[in-house]
Amino acid sequence: MSKLEAKLYGPRWKPFIGFIALILALPFFVHAPHIFTILILIGIYSITTVGLNLLAGYAGQVSLGHAAFFAIGAYVSGMATTKSAISPWAALLLAMAITFAVAWLIGIPILKLKGHFLALATLGFNIIVYILISGLTDYTGGALGLNNIPALSLFGLDLSDPLHFYYVIWALAALVILFSTNIVRSPIGRLLRSIHDSEIATETLGVNAAKYKVYIFALSASFASLSGSMYAHFIHFIAPPTVNTSFSILLLIMVMVGGSHSIWGAPLGTAIIMFLQEVIRNVSHSYLKISGPVEIVVYGFVIVLVMMFLPQGTISLFSRLDAAFPRIRNKTLKQETGG
Amino acid sequence: MKAAKRKWLAMGMAVAVLIAALTACGPSKNNSSSSPSSSPSTSASTEASNSPSASPESTESKEIKIGLVLAETGPASTLGLSEVQTQKLFQKQLDAQGPINGTKIKLVLQDYETDDTKAVIAVDRLLSEGVVAVVGATQVSTTAAILPKVVDAKLPFLTVAPANSKASDNVFVMTPSSSTVGSVVLEWLQKHNITKVAWINAKDAFGVEGKPAFEELIKGTDIQIVAHEEFDATATDMTVQLTKIKKAKPEVVIVWSRTPGAGVVARNFKTLGFDIPMIQSTAAANKGFLEQVKDDNKNIFVVGSKLSVADKLPDSDQKSRLIAFRDAFKAEFNAEPDLFAAHTNDALSMIVDAVKAGNTTSETISNYLRTSLGQYPGITGTFDFAESRGTAKADGLVVMGIENDAWTYNE
Numbered sequence: 001m002s003k004l005e006a007k008l009y010g011p012r013w014k015p016f017i018g019f020i021a022l023i024l025a026l027p028f029f030v031h032a033p034h035i036f037t038i039l040i041l042i043g044i045y046s047i048t049t050v051g052l053n054l055l056a057g058y059a060g061q062v063s064l065g066h067a068a069f070f071a072i073g074a075y076v077s078g079m080a081t082t083k084s085a086i087s088p089w090a091a092l093l094l095a096m097a098i099t100f101a102v103a104w105l106i107g108i109p110i111l112k113l114k115g116h117f118l119a120l121a122t123l124g125f126n127i128i129v130y131i132l133i134s135g136l137t138d139y140t141g142g143a144l145g146l147n148n149i150p151a152l153s154l155f156g157l158d159l160s161d162p163l164h165f166y167y168v169i170w171a172l173a174a175l176v177i178l179f180s181t182n183i184v185r186s187p188i189g190r191l192l193r194s195i196h197d198s199e200i201a202t203e204t205l206g207v208n209a210a211k212y213k214v215y216i217f218a219l220s221a222s223f224a225s226l227s228g229s230m231y232a233h234f235i236h237f238i239a240p241p242t243v244n245t246s247f248s249i250l251l252l253i254m255v256m257v258g259g260s261h262s263i264w265g266a267p268l269g270t271a272i273i274m275f276l277q278e279v280i281r282n283v284s285h286s287y288l289k290i291s292g293p294v295e296i297v298v299y300g301f302v303i304v305l306v307m308m309f310l311p312q313g314t315i316s317l318f319s320r321l322d323a324a325f326p327r328i329r330n331k332t333l334k335q336e337t338g339g
Numbered sequence: 340m341k342a343a344k345r346k347w348l349a350m351g352m353a354v355a356v357l358i359a360a361l362t363a364c365g366p367s368k369n370n371s372s373s374s375p376s377s378s379p380s381t382s383a384s385t386e387a388s389n390s391p392s393a394s395p396e397s398t399e400s401k402e403i404k405i406g407l408v409l410a411e412t413g414p415a416s417t418l419g420l421s422e423v424q425t426q427k428l429f430q431k432q433l434d435a436q437g438p439i440n441g442t443k444i445k446l447v448l449q450d451y452e453t454d455d456t457k458a459v460i461a462v463d464r465l466l467s468e469g470v471v472a473v474v475g476a477t478q479v480s481t482t483a484a485i486l487p488k489v490v491d492a493k494l495p496f497l498t499v500a501p502a503n504s505k506a507s508d509n510v511f512v513m514t515p516s517s518s519t520v521g522s523v524v525l526e527w528l529q530k531h532n533i534t535k536v537a538w539i540n541a542k543d544a545f546g547v548e549g550k551p552a553f554e555e556l557i558k559g560t561d562i563q564i565v566a567h568e569e570f571d572a573t574a575t576d577m578t579v580q581l582t583k584i585k586k587a588k589p590e591v592v593i594v595w596s597r598t599p600g601a602g603v604v605a606r607n608f609k610t611l612g613f614d615i616p617m618i619q620s621t622a623a624a625n626k627g628f629l630e631q632v633k634d635d636n637k638n639i640f641v642v643g644s645k646l647s648v649a650d651k652l653p654d655s656d657q658k659s660r661l662i663a664f665r666d667a668f669k670a671e672f673n674a675e676p677d678l679f680a681a682h683t684n685d686a687l688s689m690i691v692d693a694v695k696a697g698n699t700t701s702e703t704i705s706n707y708l709r710t711s712l713g714q715y716p717g718i719t720g721t722f723d724f725a726e727s728r729g730t731a732k733a734d735g736l737v738v739m740g741i742e743n744d745a746w747t748y749n750e
Contacts, residue, residue, distance in 0.1 A: 034463035041456065134542050134571075143543040143572070145455075145480045147503070148487075160491075235459055236487045239480040239544070242455050277457075281450075295452075 009185055015264055015318075016178070023170045027163060036162055038278065040234060042271050043169035044227045047176050049254045049266035051223030054180055056252065057260030058189065059216050060196030061111065064248045065122030068129035069221040071243035072099045073228025075133055078146040078238050088152050092229040096222040103221030107214040114199075126245050134240045145239030152233045159233070169230055173267065176223055180263045183219075192216060253299055257306050259313015268315050276302065402443040403699050405690055406465030407683075408475030408485060409499075413453025414573070417598050417627045418679050419477040422499060423448065425683040428671050439694050446687070451476060455484040462488045471701045474686045476500060477679070479544035486510065495705040497686035499679065501548065504729035509705045511689075513682040513719060516730035517552035517595075520621050523642050524593060525556050527618065527738045535565045537589035539580055539604060541596035543572035545622055549595035565589050572600050578607045591615055597622040602631025609635045616640055618738065625677040629744060636741040643739045644678040646718060648748035656716065657734075664718050678719065681735070685717035 030036055048070055055061050076095035080086045086094075110121045133140045140146060151160035152168075159165045183189050194202045195209050202209050232238045250273070258269020277295060284294045310316055407426050410419030430446045447468055449461035458481045465473060466488075472495045476482045482502045489496040490507040497511045504510045528536065538553070540546040550567065557563070566587035568580035581604070584592060594604050594617060601623035608617050609632075616638045619628070624643030632639060645652055649661040664684060668676040676684075692715075693707040708724060715722040720735025739746045 032464075032467045034460050034467055037460050037463045041460075137547065143480065143541075143547050145483055145544065147483050235456070235484060237455070237484040239455055239484065241453075241480065 009181075012181065012185075016174075016181075019177070019264075019267075020174065023167075023174070027166060033162070035278075036166065038274050040162065040166050040169055041231075042267070042274050043166070043173045044231050044234065045251070045254065045274070046173045046267040046270045047169075047227035047230070048224040049251055049258070049270050050173070050176050050180050050263060051220035052251055053255050053258075053260055053263060053266040054183065054192070055216055055220040056255055057262075057265070058184060058192040058196060059213055061213060061217065062115070062119045062252070063122040063217070063220070064119045064245065064252065065124075065126035065129075066221070066224045066251050067243045067245065067247040068122075068126040069099050069103060069224035070228035070231070070247070071129055071133060071238075071240075072102065073225030074232040074238045074243070075140055075146065075228075076225075077229035078149045078232045079139060081150050081233075082146060082148055088150065088233060089154075092226065095229050096225045099225035100218045100222040103218040104214060107217040108210075111210060111213045111217060123245055123248070126243075126248050130240055130244055133243070141239075143240060145237055146232070147237055149232045149236045149238065151236065165234060169234075172226070172230070176226070177263055177267070184263060188212060188215075253303065257302060257314060259310075259315035261312050262315045264318075265313045265315035269313065272314060273299075401441065401699070402445055403694070404445045404447050404465075404468055404470045405687065406462075406468070406470035406473045406475075407446060407448045408451050408458050408461050408465070408473065408481075409448065409683075410453045410477035410481075411448070411450035413451075415453040415477045415481075415597075418622075418625065419450075419453075421625070421674075421677050421680040422477060422683040423450075424672050424674075425668070425676065425680040426687070428668060429684065429687045431671070432667070433691070439691065440697060442694055442699055444691065444694060451481060453478070453481075455481050458485050459488060461485075466492055466494075470494065471699065472497065472690050472704055474499060474683065474690075479548070483544075492701075493705075494701045495690075495708060497689065497708075499682035499686060501545070502729075504727070508709060508728075510728060511686075511708055511724060512729050512731075513686050513717075513722075514678075514731060515621065515720060515733060515736060517548045518556065519730045519733045520642050520736065521549065521553040521556045523733050523736045523738060524553070524618055524620075525560070525562070527640070528562060528591065529560070531616075533590045534561050534563065535588070535590045536562060537566040537568075537584040537587060537592045538564050539568045539570065539577070539584060539592060539594050539596075541572040541600045542569050543597065545620075546572065546596050546600075549593075549620060553593070570596075570600065570604070572597065574600065575603060576607065577604045578611060581607050581611050581613075585611065585613065589615065592617045594619045594623070596620070598625060598627040599631060602628050605632045605636070605639055608639075614638075618642070621678055621736070624739070624746075625679070626675060629741065629746070632741065633744050636744070639741055641739050641741075641746075642736055643746060644681050644719065645735055645737050646676060646678070646681055647746040648737065648739055651748045660716065661718060681718035685715075685719050685722070685731075688717070689715060689722075 026039060030039065048066055052063060052066050055063055073095045076098055077088065077091045080091035080094065081088050106125060110118065113121050134142055153159055154168060157164050159168055191202065191207060191212050195213065199209050254269040254273045255266055256269065257272055259265030276298065280295050280298050306313065409422045410416050411423045426446050426448055433444050447465060447470060449464060451458035451461045458476055462473065462485045473489045474497045476485060477500060479500045482498050482500045486496065486502060486506055490509060493509060495509050495511065497513055499513050501514050501516055502510060502512050504512050538550055540549055566584045566589060568584055570577045570580055592608065592613065592615065594601055596604065601619055605617060617640065619641040621642050623641045624647065628641070645657065646661045646665060649658060649665055652658045665676055668680060689708060689712065690704060693704040696707055696711065698704045698707045712724055717731060720731040720733065722731055737748055739748050741747065
């Protein structure tokens with residue numbers, strides 16, 4: 001059975017253990033604060049992209065509006081903690097609940113749309129949220145943004161220290177990833193895949209596809225909300241331009257580059273895009289002396305390359321590497337079946 | 340065969356990406372003096388003191404770094420560009436001048452690409468380079484976004500956009516506040532006996548700040564706002580808002596917006612055939628705006644820096660100071676400096692002043708700016724941080740008109 005599972009979904013614990021080891025080890029090697037900040041941002045964004053991956057990769061529903069859910073999380077957390085004495089963690093859960101409810105409600109009509117229409121509807125939702133947060137100045141601070149969002153603390157641990165925040169955000173990301181791999185391996189996960197491949201075929205099996213689509217949409221939105229809240233507490237500031245539609249598109253690019261067919265593609269893609277931004281900056285500014293929106297051009301180029309040579313995303317390189325070294329694979333397979 | 344080839348290509352690509360990522364991870368390479376030994380958990384202030392520049396032992400000419408976070412690219416680059424140019428000019432002047440009391444000053448520029456999150460990363464990068472002061476950011480919201488980080492690191496933060504100077508003793512604002520700019524507008528209105536004004540502003544951080552400040556100023560006067568409209572900062576047509584304003588029959592339209600929005604309003608204003616004056620905030624006092632309203636700019640006034648009309652000023656210390664800066668800027672870039680250039684130049688000059696007085700650490704520079712700077716004659720205007728760290732005085736501002744597509748000024 002476990003052999004079949006490994007064949008179907010790939011190894012389960014091997015990447016997870018590798019991932020944990022990497023997360024624990026990185027602070028010992030990374031000393032520059034800005035790289036550390038980027039690692040934290042990768043953790044924050046990964047939570048959103050994992051959710052987006054469930055939605056886009058597994059259920060096949062493209063969302064161009066995830067920045068809106070990120071925004072709801074960031075703003076609910078920000079408003080609750082700056083304007084009332086509510087605990088930041090309670091605010092974070094409240095934000096997730098609100099986002100889940102909002103996504104559920106708009107998901108019911110929106111997910112009846114397919115393909116481009118769905119993408120457009122979610123894009124529209126993002127614009128609506130953007131206008132609301134820019135316009136409701138009394139509550140959101142409008143264009144001036146929300147200032148002085150307090151730092152988090154966990155059981156007396158002060159998370160304004162970047163190292164502490166790093167471990168907490170990646171622990172959260174690990175939980176989200178674990179939860180998501182569980183979903184993927186559950187009957188619901190198989191249903192989502194079948195919706196992805198053919199919604200009609202799935203419905204002929206007597207399954208209410210719409211229900212599962214809405215469910216996964218709302219779940220994915222609440223992940224985005226969680227990461228939005230963490231962003232607000234990390235940066236201590238949130239303003240509307242951070243959550244405009246180009247951020248939604250960037251999130252989708254992260255998922256595509258990483259690989260939408262595996263949960264692990266999301267954090268990988270997020271890391272690639274975030275570091276790519278750094279590389280582009282360094283190369284174009286310091287060496288080529290070009291300034292301007294070079295990134296967009298490079299993103300486009302990277303997407304074309306990935307689509308041409310790695311349609312399954314960068315994550316598929318790992319399985320290819322696995323295939324290229326059969327001895328290691330056999331060994332680990334043996335271990336897994338034995339254990 | 341084909342599949343195998345494809346596989347290798349893909350692998351090669353991945354390796355290339357990996358290498359590229361690794362080079363980016365290395366300790367910041369454009370500067371040799373960052374301190375890679377400090378752990379990430381140590382706070383930024385200790386990093387600053389770890390860096391060789393701050394250690395008094397280093398012999399001969401030591402170097403201190405001043406960080407700048409400016410929008411060289413992205414939508415805010417219309418404002419950020421002249422700030423970046425000022426930084427380049429200033430560095431050139433510093434290099435020509437040689438070390439000050441044995442201290443070399445290096446300006447480290449970070450382009451934040453009009454993205455708040457990138458600005459936060461940029462500040463981290465500056466902290467790891469051990470800068471002793473931070474100058475930035477081009478936009479109001481970005482300044483608010485990086486403020487906590489700079490304040491936490493206990494660095495003097497000289498903002499070139501309006502900011503909350505009450506957040507910390509180390510925040511110094513180089514711009515005239517909305518209230519200061521508003522007072523210049525008010526004076527102009529009173530001089531022209533105008534009482535009914537219409538107000539239109541962009542819905543961005545700069546735009547929304549003006550009206551509350553102005554309302555505070557006109558309390559007790561006979562001036563009233565008869566119409567108020569807002570537009571999206573990136574909108575390309577404001578005729579709807581202006582049409583509504585027209586109905587209220589104001590005697591002047593006041594615009595509070597950055598460019599390009601400011602220029603779009605002005606063009607629409609002309610298209611709709613308004614025969615009343617329009618007065619724009621300091622955010623429109625740049626070349627981009629002049630180009631936007633080219634050939635059709637009668638009755639458009641802008642609160643700008645005296646810098647733009649320096650030749651027409653009566654002789655004074657201020658005049659010669661402004662002309663010296665303008666000529667240096669013009670010689671370097673063949674362009675007129677604007678207010679944003681003035682803010683950046685003032686910030687850098689103040690820090691250099693502090694260094695001249697023998698202050699080379701963030702703490703002593705901050706202290707100097709707070710207590711010993713006195714009445715500082717800047718390009719933006721006079722600064723008196725003992726009175727307020729939140730604004731420059733209005734003596735550097737003037738209401739300008741446009742004549743032959745150039746700024747003009749009639750007393």
